Amino acid sequence: MKLTFLGATNTVTGSKFLITLGTKKILIDCGLFQGLKELRLRNWAKFPIDPKLIDIVVLTHAHIDHTGYLPLLVKNGFKGKVYCSAATKDLCAVLLPDSGYLQEEEARFLNKHGYSKHKPALPLYTKADAENSLTFIHALPFRKMHKIEEETYITLIPAGHILGASFVQFKHFETTILFSGDLGRPEDIIMHAPAVVQAADYLIIESTYGNRLHQKIDPLDELADIISRVIAREGTVVIPAFAVGRAQHLLYLMYLLKKQNRIPNSLPIYLDSPMAAEATQLFLKYSKLHKLDFDLSKEVCDVPTYVNTKEESQAIDAIQTPKVIISASGMLEGGRVLHHIKSFAPDEKNAIIFSGYQATGTRGADMTRGKPEIKVFGQTIPIRAEIKVLSNMSAHADYEEILAWMKHFNHHPRKVFITHGEPEAAAALKDKIEERFDWKCVVPEYLQTEELV
Numbered sequence: 001m002k003l004t005f006l007g008a009t010n011t012v013t014g015s016k017f018l019i020t021l022g023t024k025k026i027l028i029d030c031g032l033f034q035g036l037k038e039l040r041l042r043n044w045a046k047f048p049i050d051p052k053l054i055d056i057v058v059l060t061h062a063h064i065d066h067t068g069y070l071p072l073l074v075k076n077g078f079k080g081k082v083y084c085s086a087a088t089k090d091l092c093a094v095l096l097p098d099s100g101y102l103q104e105e106e107a108r109f110l111n112k113h114g115y116s117k118h119k120p121a122l123p124l125y126t127k128a129d130a131e132n133s134l135t136f137i138h139a140l141p142f143r144k145m146h147k148i149e150e151e152t153y154i155t156l157i158p159a160g161h162i163l164g165a166s167f168v169q170f171k172h173f174e175t176t177i178l179f180s181g182d183l184g185r186p187e188d189i190i191m192h193a194p195a196v197v198q199a200a201d202y203l204i205i206e207s208t209y210g211n212r213l214h215q216k217i218d219p220l221d222e223l224a225d226i227i228s229r230v231i232a233r234e235g236t237v238v239i240p241a242f243a244v245g246r247a248q249h250l251l252y253l254m255y256l257l258k259k260q261n262r263i264p265n266s267l268p269i270y271l272d273s274p275m276a277a278e279a280t281q282l283f284l285k286y287s288k289l290h291k292l293d294f295d296l297s298k299e300v301c302d303v304p305t306y307v308n309t310k311e312e313s314q315a316i317d318a319i320q321t322p323k324v325i326i327s328a329s330g331m332l333e334g335g336r337v338l339h340h341i342k343s344f345a346p347d348e349k350n351a352i353i354f355s356g357y358q359a360t361g362t363r364g365a366d367m368t369r370g371k372p373e374i375k376v377f378g379q380t381i382p383i384r385a386e387i388k389v390l391s392n393m394s395a396h397a398d399y400e401e402i403l404a405w406m407k408h409f410n411h412h413p414r415k416v417f418i419t420h421g422e423p424e425a426a427a428a429l430k431d432k433i434e435e436r437f438d439w440k441c442v443v444p445e446y447l448q449t450e451e452l453v
Contacts, residue, residue: 001172001452003202005444006048007031008420011039012208012359013065015420017179018049019170024149025049027057028168028179028204030082032068032099034333036361043069043124048447052077057136058154059084060181061165062091062244068099071125074133083146085156086139087164087286091244091279093134098243098275100130102334115378142166160184160194161395162245163279163286167197175452177202182420183397183405185214190249190290191395196408202452203413205406207421208357209398210429215391219355223253224262226351226388231267231322235349238385240337240364242330243276245395246356248283248300250326252292255300271304272313272327272336310336317343330356332363332374342376350385355393360422399429403436416441417450 001021007014007029014033019026033039051073059067059082070082070092084092103123110116140146145153151173156166161184168179178200186193230237241247251271257263271277280301287294304326307313313336316325327337341363344350358364363374368389373382397405416439418426423443430441444450 002449004449009444009446010423012420015066025054027054029066030057030070031066032064035359054078055080057082058168062088062095071130071133075129082137083140085164085166089137089139090282094275094278096130097127100125100127158195160191176200179204180206185397198410201414203416207418207426207429208396210421210425214398217391219390219393222390227263230351233349236344237324237351238340238344239326239353240330240332241326243273243328244279247276248280251303252300255303268323269304270307270316270325272307277306331358338376342381345385346382348384352385353388355390412439418443
């Protein structure tokens with residue numbers, strides 16, 4: 001049995017792990033690379049293995065850095081089955097077509113304005129490609145072993161993080177491999193804590209926050225403070241947000257702030273992301289998978305004004321009175337939020353609030369690190385608005401929460417592979433695991449293959 005790391009090595013994106021069992025090939029996650037250009041170019045390069053040779057894909061959860069390459073894998077010849085939880089399947093039906101649509105829109109824009117060196121610029125894949133890939137996806141229940149061949153099983157185990165997120169347990173005879181995907185937090189305001197796992201022979205663990213602790217600050221206080229400041233100066237708050245998970249978390253906080261009279265009930269909250277709107281409705285369908293009951297979920301869903309069309313999106317930029325705009329994407333790598341950044345970032349009376357991880361090389365990372373200007377649609381946009389990073393909003397476990405989850409193991413894994421983190425974060429988590437548990441840890445490189453014995 002071999003394990004090859006096709007992504008999420010020395011970066012938080014592009015999650016892909018290939019298990020090879022003789023002629024059988026199973027891909028765990030199928031994500032897009034994001035951020036630095038050298039990483040994004042991997043999306044366009046020839047896939048390291050012929051997609052026709054892959055038998056099965058298993059998805060940990062629906063975020064694009066874990067699923068967004070699937071349409072291209074299918075387009076290039078994959079014919080097997082894709083397995084994930086029911087909620088992940090439904091979220092993929094929202095996220096993947098939107099990903100294809102955004103890539104088509106970006107190609108159209110580049111061609112219209114001549115901003116690309118490619119003539120013509122082409123999308124990585126289309127909305128139609130993404131919709132076709134959905135036909136390959138099959139839902140599995142949590143905690144039930146699913147046989148994929150003789151003495152080989154996969155099991156999905158709740159991981160917290162976002163709706164439908166799973167650990168993937170792969171078992172071949174007596175050897176088990178556990179893929180964490182993205183590990184949720186034990187005290188998340190919406191999602192249940194990750195399930196306790198007590199054993200695995202090999203553990204593939206994420207390290208997004210492997211060198212950091214989340215500050216013990218209530219994001220309600222932070223939001224109330226900055227929104228009040230911006231209202232006082234007649235400005236607008238723009239919050240880039242991942243459409244799945246973060247957008248719903250923010251809506252719940254807005255609901256609480258209005259309920260507690262900490263922001264005006266009359267303050268308009270716009271959710272400008274059709275994808276986030278669809279994902280929000282799925283929180284009603286899957287209310288048993290999170291802490292908010294159906295009635296409370298419905299109240300939260302009623303908080304925002306949903307912005308559907310491009311024309312409606314453009315119109316809210318023209319509104320002069322204070323407002324909050326929540327829009328995708330969370331790292332400013334695309335989507336309608338870029339138009340709002342273009343409109344509001346140059347004015348110091350406004351504020352841009354970041355509520356999630358910003359990968360190196362993204363516009364979001366540039367802004368949170370104090371860059372005075374960014375490029376949007378080929379134009380240089382000055383950043384004069386107040387920039388705020390919320391301290392305790394992440395859906396990823398920090399290093400202490402990761403170690404606390406690991407302490408439930410009743411025997412140590414043969415090896416721990418540390419993935420899905422920037423180099424400093426992965427190295428720091430390696431040191432902490434070795435010091436705390438004395439487990440053998442490896443930070444793999446891109447395309448590295450390990451024999452699992």
